[in-house]
Amino acid sequence: xxxxxxxxxxxDELERIVEIRTADLTHAATHDLLTGLPNRALLLDRVAQAFxxxxxxxxxxxxxxxxxxxxxxxxxxxxxxxxATSFWWRSPTG
Numbered sequence: 001x002x003x004x005x006x007x008x009x010x011x012d013e014l015e016r017i018v019e020i021r022t023a024d025l026t027h028a029a030t031h032d033l034l035t036g037l038p039n040r041a042l043l044l045d046r047v048a049q050a051f052x053x054x055x056x057x058x059x060x061x062x063x064x065x066x067x068x069x070x071x072x073x074x075x076x077x078x079x080x081x082x083x084a085t086s087f088w089w090r091s092p093t094g
Contacts, residue, residue, distance in 0.1 A: 035085055
């Protein structure tokens with residue numbers, strides 16, 4: 001294998017590593033690190049995409065279902081995120 005082939009192989013490997021790290025960082029930026037569920041940033045992005053699609057195509061319909069627990073922030077702040085997440089998964093609506 002000549003020097004050009006080695007450089008090309010290293011470039012390919014570096015590109016592969018960059019693609020993996022980019023995907024990892026994108027996932028981390030758009031998902032909760034504890035639960036792996038989509039976070040607010042991803043929700044807002046998807047809602048914006050839906051509104052943009054609706055403006056291009058008036059026949060496109062979408063719905064958003066929002067669930068909120070009263071004073072859930074209090075549970076999260078006082079007992080910690082791990083307990084609050086456990087509570088969410090065990091709730092009747094979770």
